[in-house]
Amino acid sequence: MTTVQPRRPRWTITKSALLLLGIVLALATVFPLVWMVTGSFKPADEVNGASLLPSEPTLENFVYVFTQVPFLRYMLNSFIVSAAVTVLALWFHSMAAYALARLRFPGRETLFLMIFSTMLVSLPVILIPTFVVVRTLGLVDTYAGLIVPAIFNAFGIFLLRQFYVSLPAELEEAALVDGASYWRIYRSIILPLSRPILSALTVFFFLTNWNSFVWPLTITSDPDLRVVQLGIATFQQQYASDWNYVLAAATVAALPTLLIFFVFQKQIVESIKSAGFK
Known part of the structure; x- marks a missing residue:
């Protein structure tokens, strides 16, 4: 042989x-x-x-960062904002995407096209109108002002809708025959099947808001509401000649982003496979 x-x-x-x-x-x-x-x-x-x-x-640089500057407060603010935006965005985006993918109602395609078109609008274009609305509502220098405008993201709705469209319709038909409502189908069938794509969006939303700079700079002036990226920018202004402090602060700020990526790395790969991206 x-x-x-x-x-x-x-x-x-x-x-x-x-x-x-x-x-x-x-x-x-x-x-x-x-x-x-x-x-x-x-x-x-x-x-x-x-x-x-x-x-x-x-380790003196890290000791200085945590003792002489309220850097833990900055990180706490960033974590509160990022976690709140991530949870609320996943909740509302998944419901909106399920409705746009499975429910039939007049104007569904037009509504989806309008939502999708907002992806073409960049932040500088809507920065001033959004600030005027937030100021009118009295949300300047508040956590709500940092969280609420960042919840809506057309990318999340688009990605989830495409994922829901690819799911077999027989699952919902069988549940409807058994008497389940659309809310029960969404909660008991759709959400468990959406774990890979929701994990990928968790990383996306959390990292996007953790690294947010322009909107927090626009909406807050209270040092107690300063997020981590604004804290690093303050470091660069105060310690322009001491880059060791700036690098220490940047290293600490990068640790949560690296940690969340490694934790959800497997789910990100699975979401790319299930969504059919090449």
Whole structure:
């Protein structure tokens, strides 16, 4: 019996160029993160280039960030806003997407087209009108002013609708025959099947609001409501010559984003598969 030797992949110029391009892009992506983390453990003179001799890692930068500046308060504010927006957005977006995907009512396609068209409008275009509405409602310098305008996101409704359209209609038909209402179908059948796509949107919504800067800068002036990104910007203004403090604060702010990505990494991959994206 003859054994068939596996064919080795043939390296062409195109494959080699793509591999080299991928390595360059990976290094360009990872280098700022590595520089930030390593710089956060260095003293000020080494980070600023005043000393060329390497020194031992130090935790003094992190101690200063948490003792001399209310950075924990900034992180708490960001967590409250990000978590509240994520939970409320997933709740309302999933209901809206289910209605647009499964329920038949006049103007459904027109309504979906109007929601989808808002994805073409950038934040600077609606920044002033949104601020006027929030100020009229008396929500300036409040958590509600930070949370409510960020709940609506057409991308979430669009992605969930496409996912619900791909689900087999036989599941709902069988539940309707058994006497289940649409609300029961949504709660008992649709939501459990939506865990992969909801996990991916959880990461998207949380990271988007955790890294939010323009809207919190516009709507708040109270230091007690300052979010983490505004806190880092304040660091850059106060400690422009001490980059070690800025890097330490940025490293601490990046930890929750990395943690939530690694926790939901498997669900993100599953959501991409189930949504049919290539």
